[in-house]
Amino acid sequence: MMPFERLRVIDATHVLAGPFAAYQMAVMGADVIKIDRPGDPDQVRLQGPDRELSAAGMGTTYLAQGANKRSAALDLKTAGGQEALKALLKDADVFIENYRPGALAALGLGYQDIARINPRIVYCSVSAFGQTGPRGPETGYDFVFQAVAGLMALTGTEESGPLRAGAPVVDYATGYMTAFAITAALYHRERTGRGQHIDLAMFDATLMLMSTHVTALTAGGKPPHPEGNRFNVAGVGAYDTADGLLMLGAANMRQQKRLWLALGRPDMVKTAHADRIDAHAEEAAVLREAMLTRTASDWEAFFRHHGVPAGKVRPMEEALADPQLNHRGVLQPLPQPLGRAGEYRVPVAPFLMSESNPTVRSPPPALGQHTREVLAEAGIDDGRIAALISEGAAVQAL
């Protein structure tokens, strides 16, 4: 049995963070129904390098987080769409939304409205800065939070100036935090019988990702600055080798001792961390010269043998070919969309579970693929479903 089996999640989220939270619940067995907006698809359905997929609403960005879900297309601006959503929420366990604070309440679909018809529901609102407060009304994306929370100011070098992380780390981390908050609320409901409202802010999520830098400032008085690939000790950092960059990770005192002994330089071993900081320039000069004498792969093998963490700086193609990924099955196959031959692979979850391993079971649905099916399951009779479709409140894909 999967952990979230028979748990019904109504996922009225769009873009990345909210849908990724619902995806994580779906790979753990939840029955997730994505509420799509007829005529104005979730922007990620249109995103990615493959134009044919994007034009069909199956863009590669959507393919990363759409598996195991069903899609019901409802126009929530209509009375019929609101009626249909309420019918779905009446018996649901979880509702997730990430629209501008107040947008759903204005349609009679806020927490108070829904708690009246289903007091056991866990209603989770993901927003930019929170539901209330001076910045509550604002909207935002990953890159905006990387900017305003100070994450960009940590990334890059003094020369490059602030840089955005190459992947939308705030979105995906927010997705995980959201799934955790929902899981905690479900556990609370198990014990009390009561649902609740979760108010999760992406600005706050970004600060969670920088916790060590926050305490470096608030407890240590050290304002962060862009660090690039350079750390405060030379045994940690990126070095050129004979054929590319190597990230060396002799972070603790035991590892720095192994590093210098392996390189035949017992004279460089330090006994106090502070001495390593003071000797940064001298140690870095020795390492720069030494690292040029072998290839990055040779160094990986060498340091593995000597118990020092190190890894070649690789492009994604090389990372995905790593046999370790196959061994663990973190990327699972799904059929190519639009009837294309073959399969693509999608990241599922970073953990294996001995009783209930996360899995993808069904491919990402087309917009409105399951509208009739899920409305019927919610107890709406065929005649009413037909009326909702004919008035445009609901759309069933062909």
Ligand SMILES: CC(C)(COP(=O)(O)OP(=O)(O)OC[C@H]1O[C@@H](n2cnc3c(N)ncnc32)[C@H](O)[C@@H]1OP(=O)(O)O)[C@@H](O)C(=O)NCCC(=O)NCCSC(=O)C(=O)O
């Ligand atoms: C993502 C957004 C910036 C998108 O902003 P906007 O395009 O301006 O949309 P808004 O949320 O402001 O408003 C959405 C409007 O759509 C309406 N709405 C929503 N769903 C429906 C359906 N199904 N039918 C009809 N209408 C609908 C809703 O009532 C609002 O109406 P009106 O009230 O009439 O306007 C924002 O939603 C936001 O800040 N969300 C919270 C933070 C977040 O999740 N950010 C994205 C993470 S992903 C990311 O960062 C990344 O990819 O990078």
